[in-house]
Structure formats: structure tokens, C-alpha cells
Amino acid sequence: MSGESTLSPADLARFEQNRLAAKSRIAQARPAVVSNDAAAEPKPTSMQRKRRAIDLTYCEYNLSTMKDTKGGFLYEEQSLPDSKKQKQEERPVVYEPTIDLILENNPQCETCKSIDLDPQYLLHFKVQVCRQCKDKHPEKYSLLTKTECREDYLLTDSELRDDRLLPHWERPNPHKSTYSKMLLYLRSQVEKFAWEKWGGPEALDAEFERRESEKKERKDKKFKLKMNGRR
Amino acid sequence: MSGESTLSPADLARFEQNRLAAKSRIAQARPAVVSNDAAAEPKPTSMQRKRRAIDLTYCEYNLSTMKDTKGGFLYEEQSLPDSKKQKQEERPVVYEPTIDLILENNPQCETCKSIDLDPQYLLHFKVQVCRQCKDKHPEKYSLLTKTECREDYLLTDSELRDDRLLPHWERPNPHKSTYSKMLLYLRSQVEKFAWEKWGGPEALDAEFERRESEKKERKDKKFKLKMNGRR
DNA sequence: GCTATCCGGCACTAC
DNA sequence: GCTCTCCGGGCGTAC
Numbered sequence: 449m450s451g452e453s454t455l456s457p458a459d460l461a462r463f464e465q466n467r468l469a470a471k472s473r474i475a476q477a478r479p480a481v482v483s484n485d486a487a488a489e490p491k492p493t494s495m496q497r498k499r500r501a502i503d504l505t506y507c508e509y510n511l512s513t514m515k516d517t518k519g520g521f522l523y524e525e526q527s528l529p530d531s532k533k534q535k536q537e538e539r540p541v542v543y544e545p546t547i548d549l550i551l552e553n554n555p556q557c558e559t560c561k562s563i564d565l566d567p568q569y570l571l572h573f574k575v576q577v578c579r580q581c582k583d584k585h586p587e588k589y590s591l592l593t594k595t596e597c598r599e600d601y602l603l604t605d606s607e608l609r610d611d612r613l614l615p616h617w618e619r620p621n622p623h624k625s626t627y628s629k630m631l632l633y634l635r636s637q638v639e640k641f642a643w644e645k646w647g648g649p650e651a652l653d654a655e656f657e658r659r660e661s662e663k664k665e666r667k668d669k670k671f672k673l674k675m676n677g678r679r
Numbered sequence: 680m681s682g683e684s685t686l687s688p689a690d691l692a693r694f695e696q697n698r699l700a701a702k703s704r705i706a707q708a709r710p711a712v713v714s715n716d717a718a719a720e721p722k723p724t725s726m727q728r729k730r731r732a733i734d735l736t737y738c739e740y741n742l743s744t745m746k747d748t749k750g751g752f753l754y755e756e757q758s759l760p761d762s763k764k765q766k767q768e769e770r771p772v773v774y775e776p777t778i779d780l781i782l783e784n785n786p787q788c789e790t791c792k793s794i795d796l797d798p799q800y801l802l803h804f805k806v807q808v809c810r811q812c813k814d815k816h817p818e819k820y821s822l823l824t825k826t827e828c829r830e831d832y833l834l835t836d837s838e839l840r841d842d843r844l845l846p847h848w849e850r851p852n853p854h855k856s857t858y859s860k861m862l863l864y865l866r867s868q869v870e871k872f873a874w875e876k877w878g879g880p881e882a883l884d885a886e887f888e889r890r891e892s893e894k895k896e897r898k899d900k901k902f903k904l905k906m907n908g909r910r
Numbered sequence: 911g912c913t914a915t916c917c918g919g920c921a922c923t924a925c
Numbered sequence: 926g927c928t929c930t931c932c933g934g935g936c937g938t939a940c
Contacts, residue, residue, distance in 0.1 A: 595912065604931070605914090621912055627939045628913040663933085826927065835916070836929095852927055858924045859928040894918085 557581055572617035573634045591617070592638055594631035601642040602655060608633070614641055788812055803848035804865045822848070823869055825862040832873040833886060839864070845872055 547563075548554050554563040555570075557578035564578045569589070582589040594616070597603045607613055614633055621627035646652040778794075779785050785794040786801075788809035795809045800820070813820040825847070828834045838844055845864055852858035877883040 593912065606930080621939080623912060624940060630912055659932090666933090824927065837915075852924080854927055855925060861927055890917090897918090 559585070568617065569634070572632075573615050573637065575634065575636075586635070588636040590635050591632040592635055594633065597633050597638055601638055602646070602652065602659075603638070603642060607641075607645075614638065790816070799848065800865070803863075804846050804868065806865065806867075817866070819867040821866045822863040823866055825864065828864050828869055832869055833877070833883065833890075834869070834873060838872070838876075845869065 551563065555565060555576050556563055557565060558576050559581040560578060562578040562580065564580070565576055566579050566582050569575045569577050569582065575589075577589060592600070594608050597608055597614075598605070603614075608616070608631070614637055617632040618629045619632060621630050642652060643649065646655060782794060786796060786807050787794055788796060789807050790812040791809060793809040793811065795811070796807055797810050797813050800806045800808050800813060806820075808820060823831070825839050828839055828845075829836070834845075839847070839862070845868055848863040849860045850863060852861050873883060874880065877886060
């Protein structure tokens with residue numbers, strides 16, 4: 449699975465503190481604009497925010513690196529003793545075709561109850577979803593790179609590093625397999641975390657805008673100083 | 680002991696790369712001044728560098744938090760099975776008075792061969808040194824806080840975080856015990872690492888100076904711009 | 911649209 | 926002389 453986690457319980461507590469502090473700071477700076485008819489019309493917003501544009505880039509993984517189970521057998525996450533699980537993680541990823549003949553006894557897709565679960569999502573994100581639903585609902589099940597999480601949801605490196613906060617799936621770097629591994633996160637989990645951190649999509653947007661204008665501010669100031677110096 | 684480590688072998692390799700890159704950058708910027716008579720006269724240097732002033736602040740630890748073994752018994756690091764070791768680490772720190780009656784069979788101080796080893800140094804730094812030598816040679820055995828390591832030896836957070844690179848000893852924060860733990864490092868180990876990283880004391884000094892003048896540069900520039908703007 | 915450093919600087923945290 | 930964040934920026938890096 450992914451690397452060891454680095455945050456102690458004390459760290460986690462601090463995170464919570466920081467989150468609240470951040471929230472109150474934002475609230476102070478500019479009260480969150482909560483639209484009451486949010487559910488009615490999605491309000492596509494400015495396309496400036498990449499977060500809005502849900503692309504499917506990493507929604508499907510590279511089939512060449514996967515083993516086809518020829519029938520979507522489940523693998524036995526639940527029943528393995530820890531020692532065996534460990535061993536399994538060391539091997540490339542093996543599917544053990546164990547399935548209960550009584551259909552209801554098998555883990556089901558959280559959306560459609562199919563038992564054709566995606567084993568990678570189960571393994572890396574602990575999410576029970578079938579291959580069909582995964583593709584049909586990119587707004588929940590598409591994957592984001594670490595960089596995207598940082599830029600689009602304003603998450604920090606240290607948040608993204610902790611597997612307990614936000615699980616991730618490591619894949620070979622698409623540019624070159626020897627480069628640093630690509631880290632993939634599940635959109636639904638990232639959004640849940642981000643909404644908690646920032647206080648909802650609107651607050652995140654506000655923070656995004658705040659930083660943008662701050663950036664512009666800095667730039668203007670620099671430019672002005674330079675002009676003055678030249679005079 | 681201290682928290683889990685975060686660096687994979689790949690990270691370590693990267694560190695080596697960075698170290699070499701840094702060295703060559705420094706070499707390019709300003710060739711290291713190697714004084715040939717370094718051994719002859721210590722050249723106390725500018726007291727500006729705190730590194731030079733070896734203080735004893737953390738050379739002795741707070742006795743009130745330690746158990747007195749009433750005779751300096753060794754504790755049995757070597758002979759414990761892993762499971763037991765684990766258990767021991769969870770408890771406050773207990774000394775098991777096991778000692779071989781044949782003196783030569785006991786671990787000895789690396790400097791004076793005494794067997795009255797300091798158990799904390801052994802446990803946290805894997806260094807066999809006796810209590811006397813520890814106090815007599817602060818240039819080797821004094822302890823540095825993490826902040827000091829960062830400032831005086833220009834080590835980074837991620838280097839200091841990895842226990843495999845540089846072991847550390849966690850102590851309650853002296854300001855308030857509930858604050859973040861104080862992290863202590865052994866001077867000899869820190870220096871060894873820093874010399875490897877920077878290419879020796881002179882190179883470290885050079886880098887230190889480089890940053891100082893960079894800082895000054897920035898300040899001057901800012902000041903100048905401001906003056907121009909005011910005109 | 912890949913990632914992991916580093917750096918400076920700052921504000922703020924822990925109670 | 927305590928430590929942990931975050932932030933922005935810029936550049937290197939991996940081959």
C-alpha cells in the first residue's frame with residue numbers, strides 16, 4: 449500500500465486546530481457567501497476554477513498493468529489474517545477468486561448493489577464501488593493527482609501525506625516510470641475533506657479568490673515600485 | 680522511541696543527489712577556502728557562528744525525570760528479543776540490572792572503556808559512552824535542539840525528521856510540557872552528517888555566509904526601492 | 911497538466 | 926534561545 453503515515457495523534461489534534469483557525473480566519477476576512485438555492489441551479493461558476501471541470505483523465509487506469517480476472521472475482525480483503533495480508537501487499541497484487549455463492553453475502557457496490565466491485569478502489573480507498581458506477585459517476589469516483597488536490601482544493605502537502613487523513617494510490621509516474629510515483633486520490637474523499645477543512649465549496653472558492661487577488665496585489669506592488677525606481 | 684521514519688530508499692537516493700548538487704553549486708558560487716594550517720591554529724572565527732560556541736545547555740538532562748539506578752547498571756539492549764524490546768519502549772524507561780560479571784563482556788565506553796554507560800545515549804543515539812566522558816567532551820556529546828541543527832548546521836526539516844539519517848531523542852518541551860516535544864540530536868552525529876552534506880566545516884561556513892549576504896542583498900534592494908518610491 | 915525538494919519569512923500554535 | 930504549521934516562489938529533479 450502507500451508509505452507509512454507520519455502524523456501522531458497530537459499532529460491530528462493540531463490539524464483540527466489549524467482547520468478551525470483557518471476557517472475563522474476566512475470567516476473574518478470575508479464571510480462565506482452561502483447561496484440558498486444551491487440545490488436548485490448548479491451555477492456553473494467561472495471556468496477559472498479547474499475543480500469544476502471534472503475530467504476523466506485518471507478515471508480509468510492503465511489496463512496493461514492490470515491483471516484481468518475474467519469475471520470480476522472479489523479478492524478476500526475481509527477474511528485474511530494480518531500476516532497474510534502483509535504478504536499479499538508485497539506481491540504485485542493478486543486476485544484470489546473467493547466468492548460466496550449466496551449473492552447477498554458478498555460485498556456490494558455502494559450505489560447499485562452489484563458485486564462486481566473494483567478491486568483497486570476497494571484496496572486503496574476502501575470504497576465498495578463497481579466498475580460501472582465508477583465510470584458513470586466521475587464527480588464522485590474520478591481520481592485526482594496530488595498536484596491537482598493541492599491546486600484545486602488547496603490542500604497541503606502534509607495533509608496529503610497522511611494516508612489516514614486521505615488514502616491514496618501510488619502509480620508509476622506517467623512521464624517516466626523511474627520518476628517519483630504519481631499519487632492518486634479519490635474525488636469524493638478529497639471533496640469531503642476539503643469541505644470540512646474550508647467550510648464548504650463556497651468558502652473554498654472565496655479562499656481561492658482571496659489568494660488570486662493577493663497574488664495580483666503583490667504583482668502590482670512590485671511593478672509600481674519598479675516604475676518608481678525607474679523614474 | 681521517536682516516530683516512524685518517512686524516507687524510502689528512493690528518498691535517500693534523492694538526498695544523495697541533492698547533497699552532491701548542493702556541493703557543486705557551492706563550489707561554483709565560491710570555491711571552498713581550505714586553510715592548510717587548520718590543524719595548527721583553531722582560528723576561533725567570528726563568534727557570529729553559533730555553531731562554534733559549544734554550550735552545555737542540553738549536555739545534562741533533567742535528573743528529576745530520570746530514575747537513578749544506584750550503581751549505573753546497564754540495561755540489556757543487546758540481548759532482548761524484539762517483542763520484549765517493543766514492550767520496554769512503551770514503558771517509561773526501565774533499567775533491568777543485567778550485567779556480566781566478567782567485565783570485558785559488558786559493552787564499554789567508546790572512549791575510556793568504562794562500563795558505566797549512559798543508558799539514554801545508548802538507547803536514543805546507539806552510542807556507547809559513559810557518563811563521565813559525555814560531560815567531558817561536549818564537542819562530541821552535547822545535545823542540540825532541532826532548531827539549533829537547522830540554524831547552525833543548515834539542515835532541513837525533512838533530514839531532521841528521518842530517524843535513520845539522524846537519530847533523535849524526544850523530550851517534553853521545556854517551556855511547557857504540553858507543547859510540541861523538544862527534539863534533541865547528538866552533536867557528533869549532526870556534525871558528521873553536516874560535513875557530508877556540505878563538504879566540510881569550511882564549506883558550511885561558506886554557505887552560511889552566502890545566505891547572510893543574500894539576506895543583506897534582499898534587504899538593501901527593498902530599502903533602495905522604497906527610497907526610490909518615496910522620491 | 912508528475913513530483914519532491916529547498917528557501918525565506920511570517921504568523922501562530924501549544925497553554 | 927521550543928516547535929509546528931502555512932505560504933509563495935523558483936528551480937532541480939528524476940532519466
